[in-house]
Amino acid sequence: ADLSTDLAGAVLPNPLMTASGCAANGRELHRFLDVAGLGAFVTKSVMRGPRSGRGTPRMAETPSGMLNSIGLQGPGIDAFVEDDLPWLASVGARALVSIAGSDAEEFAEVARRLRDSEAFSAVVGVEVNISCPNVANRGLVFACQPDSSAAVLTLVREQLPGVPLFAKLSPDVTDLVLIAEACLAAGADGLTMVNTLLGMAIDLDRMRPHLGGVTGGLSGPAIRPVAVRAIWQVHGAMLTGRLRPAPIIGVGGVHSGRDALELVAAGASAVQVGTATFHDPTSPARVLRELETLLDERGLDLAGAVGLAHERTA
Ligand code: RRO
Numbered sequence: 001a002d003l004s005t006d007l008a009g010a011v012l013p014n015p016l017m018t019a020s021g022c023a024a025n026g027r028e029l030h031r032f033l034d035v036a037g038l039g040a041f042v043t044k045s046v047m048r049g050p051r052s053g054r055g056t057p058r059m060a061e062t063p064s065g066m067l068n069s070i071g072l073q074g075p076g077i078d079a080f081v082e083d084d085l086p087w088l089a090s091v092g093a094r095a096l097v098s099i100a101g102s103d104a105e106e107f108a109e110v111a112r113r114l115r116d117s118e119a120f121s122a123v124v125g126v127e128v129n130i131s132c133p134n135v136a137n138r139g140l141v142f143a144c145q146p147d148s149s150a151a152v153l154t155l156v157r158e159q160l161p162g163v164p165l166f167a168k169l170s171p172d173v174t175d176l177v178l179i180a181e182a183c184l185a186a187g188a189d190g191l192t193m194v195n196t197l198l199g200m201a202i203d204l205d206r207m208r209p210h211l212g213g214v215t216g217g218l219s220g221p222a223i224r225p226v227a228v229r230a231i232w233q234v235h236g237a238m239l240t241g242r243l244r245p246a247p248i249i250g251v252g253g254v255h256s257g258r259d260a261l262e263l264v265a266a267g268a269s270a271v272q273v274g275t276a277t278f279h280d281p282t283s284p285a286r287v288l289r290e291l292e293t294l295l296d297e298r299g300l301d302l303a304g305a306v307g308l309a310h311e312r313t314a
Pocket of ligand 1: 021045068069070071072073100129131132133134195196217218
């Protein structure tokens with residue numbers, strides 16, 4: 001099967017990516033998995049300055065998925081462009097750089113410093129993370145509101161003309177299509193769906209919340225149906241003409257080729273693997289092999305499978 005995918009001009013040899021936050025800058029992962037073999041390596045969201053994130057404990061496992069309250073730990077954009085991006089370039093990785101900010105101006109500043117960096121040629125696109133669940137406002141300022149989402153995308157677009165931009169959306173919104181519409185109108189070329197779902201767990205031995213941040217983002221198998229639903233809704237809105245056509249990068253609980261194909265059939269043109277890499281860092285490569293087999297069995301190329309289930313509703 002032809003596995004190549006064209007994400008708004010970012011042409012990738014295959015659709016498998018890491019999910020933001022799950023493999024930091026890629027160095028550790030690269031000991032187990034050739035990051036240049038991925039369609040793209042997605043970095044942890046980078047902000048203007050260095051941040052230590054929330055207090056520990058900030059990860060908790062549940063039987064259905066994982067909770068995190070990392071709180072945007074990271075080196076900041078200057079260290080990122082000096083150390084991390086040149087390393088990704090040196091190993092031949094295609095970098096999809098995730099950026100974040102506390103306000104639209106911070107997003108724009110991060111985008112500008114990224115654009116001016118020497119290793120920018122390794123960047124195949126930018127994922128604009130307007131949906132972190134672990135900031136003080138729990139993502140409410142950006143990805144839950146069309147206006148503020150649009151304000152961020154507008155400023156980032158100005159800084160990065162011609163660079164494929166993907167808005168990363170939260171599943172914790174009432175009308176995802178409305179947010180998607182605002183992001184696309186403001187200059188996003190595509191959408192990444194979904195970020196983690198707001199959740200929490202209680203430690204019954206101590207009778208207190210498990211996470212230092214109290215609430216966290218739920219990832220893993222529990223959110224796969226949420227991702228399928230979100231991708232379906234937004235791709236469906238593109239098919240009816242309510243939204244202009246734009247590539248969707250699917251993410252949420254993908255552990256196997258079957259999971260990946262489910263997101264593709266709902267409308268995703270690429271698939272990210274996140275939580276599964278914690279158990280097995282080679283899982284993106286395995287998911288890709290399994291996806292290829294499933295497409296071959298069905299006589300499909302990747303492009304032909306995108307959104308295919310929309311043609312076959314009962
Ligand atoms: O750093 C985090 O706590 C975090 C981020 Br930025 C995000 O977008 N999603 C998530 O689950 N955790």
